[in-house]
Amino acid sequence: MQKRALEHPKITVLWDSAVEEAYGNERNMLGGVKVRNVKTGELTDLPISGLFFAIGHEPATKFLDGQLKLDEAGYIVTAPDSTATSIEGVFAAGDVQDHVWRQAITAAGTGCMAALEAERFLEAHGHAAVDGGPAAIEEDSAADKAGAKEPALVAA
Incomplete structure (x- = not known):
């Protein structure tokens, strides 16, 4: 895909750049973006009518290096067909392992898989669910009294 994008005549790649602002036009539609070159500081105004925004593809796992097994790209290694990591009782999900x-x-x-696996792990290690369910909701918790919008989840 990268090769096709780089060779496409209607695609211009702006290296070392970040979008600083997207703005509308007179019809309240996307009118353009302001892009800053992070090396030179130059600000470019690009009139556009469409935008595909991607956050990036580098997992935010550097803080786990040396603690959990990571692959060469920095993704957390999980067991096949599981979210279990290299440390018993630690489960990984989402963009850090996918x-x-x-x-x-x-x-x-x-x-969801990680939550179910964690629940099974806890039950297998003597941490039974509260009141026969995965967790109990404590309606009058300290968090609720402090003004939290959601009830606190409390596990045994």
Whole structure:
């Protein structure tokens, strides 16, 4: 895909640059962006009518180096068909372990898998669920009294 994008006659790659502002036109549609070259400081105004924004593809896992097994690209290594990591009881999900799809929907799915695996792990290690469920919701918790908008989740 990268090769096709670089060779496409209607695509211009702006290296070492970051979008600083997107602005509208007289019809309240996207009218352009202001892009700054991070090396030279030059600000360029680009009139555009469409924008595809990607955050990046480098997982934010540097702080785990030496603690969890990471692959050569920095993704957390998980067991096949699982979210279990190199440390027992630690599970990983989403963009930090998914180097293939990197989509919100797949991150949500692996997040669900990790939650279920963590629950099973806790139950297998003598940390039974509260009141027969995965967690109890404490309606009158300290967090609730402090003005939290959601009830606190409390596990045994």
